Amino acid sequence: MISDRQDIIQRELEAGTGAAIGIAVDQSGTRTGLRLWFADLDERHGPIAELRPYGIRGYRVALGFGKFAGAIVRQIQAADAEDVGLARALVASISPAVDLQLFGQGRDDWTVDSGAFKITATARGLPDDQDEAVAKVCRDVIVPLMAAMAELIGYDVIEEEEKDGAHAHEGAIRVSTIRRRERNPRNRLLCIRLHGEKCACCGIEPRSAYGEAGSIIEVHHLEALSLLAVPRAYNPAIDLAPLCPNCHRAVHTRRPIPYSISELRALMSPHVDEAAVR
Known part of the structure; x- marks a missing residue:
C-alpha cells in the first residue's frame, strides 16, 4: 500500500x-x-x-x-x-x-x-x-x-559556514544572486534533469566513479548574473552546467570573471581524455 x-x-x-x-x-x-x-x-x-x-x-x-x-x-x-x-x-x-x-x-x-x-x-x-x-x-x-x-x-537553503571561528547561517538573506543560484538544490535538480550528471568540463561522472557516494555533481552558472551589464531573461537550459567539484572550484579561481568551460578545458587538455567530455 x-x-x-x-x-x-x-x-x-x-x-x-x-x-x-x-x-x-x-x-x-x-x-x-x-x-x-x-x-x-x-x-x-x-x-x-x-x-x-x-x-x-x-x-x-x-x-x-x-x-x-x-x-x-x-x-x-x-x-x-x-x-x-x-x-x-x-x-x-x-x-x-x-x-x-x-x-x-x-x-x-x-x-x-x-x-x-x-x-x-x-x-x-x-x-x-x-x-x-x-x-x-x-x-x-x-x-x-x-x-x-x-x-x-522563495525557499532558500540554510548552510553553515565558518567565519572567524564561528558558525554563521546564510538563508533568508540573499548575499548575491549567483551565490544563491549555486546553492539552490532546485538548480541542481533541474541542471541534472536537463544535462545529466557528467561534468561538462572533464567528463567524469561521479556517480559512476563513486557509486552511492557520487552524488556530488555541482551546478555552475555560466554567466554570473551579478556581472551582466544589461539584465536579460534567465534560461536554465543554457545558463546552467554540471561540473564536478574540482572543475567547479577551478573555474572560480579567476575573479571576478570565472574561467569559461572552454578556457578551463584548454588549460587542462594535455591531461584530459577529450573523448570523455564529448
Whole structure:
C-alpha cells in the first residue's frame, strides 16, 4: 500500500525540493492516497499535492492550494522573472509521456493566477516493483512540481559556514544572486534533469566513479548574473552546467570573471581524455 511507503516519498521530496515535507494518509477516495505539503506552511496555507494509485501501474498527482493559501498565492504572484523561469523550466522538464494538465495553460508559460490553480499529472507504465514505482513518480513528477512551487515561494537553503571561528547561517538573506543560484538544490535538480550528471568540463561522472557516494555533481552558472551589464531573461537550459567539484572550484579561481568551460578545458587538455567530455 502507498501508506507503507511514506519514508521513501518524504526522503525523495525533501532531497529534491530543499524543504521539509509534511505527509498524511488520505482515505477519502476509493483508493488510499497521501497528502503532501511544505511542513512550515501546513496543508491549509500553502500548496498541497495529493498522490493516489491510478490503474494497474500508474499514479496520479493533483497539486493545488489549501483553503487559506491566499497569502502564499500573492507571494507566488510577486515572484521575480528569474524564479518564474526556473519554476517553469522545472515543470517543463517532466517527461511528455506524463499526462500533465495545468489549469488550461501550457507547460512553458503557465502562471498561478488564483488560489483555484491546479496541476494534475498522470504517470502510467511504472515499474512493477512498488518501491521503485513510487520513488520514480516522486523523482520524475512530484519533485519538479513541488520544487517549482518552492522556487516561486522563495525557499532558500540554510548552510553553515565558518567565519572567524564561528558558525554563521546564510538563508533568508540573499548575499548575491549567483551565490544563491549555486546553492539552490532546485538548480541542481533541474541542471541534472536537463544535462545529466557528467561534468561538462572533464567528463567524469561521479556517480559512476563513486557509486552511492557520487552524488556530488555541482551546478555552475555560466554567466554570473551579478556581472551582466544589461539584465536579460534567465534560461536554465543554457545558463546552467554540471561540473564536478574540482572543475567547479577551478573555474572560480579567476575573479571576478570565472574561467569559461572552454578556457578551463584548454588549460587542462594535455591531461584530459577529450573523448570523455564529448
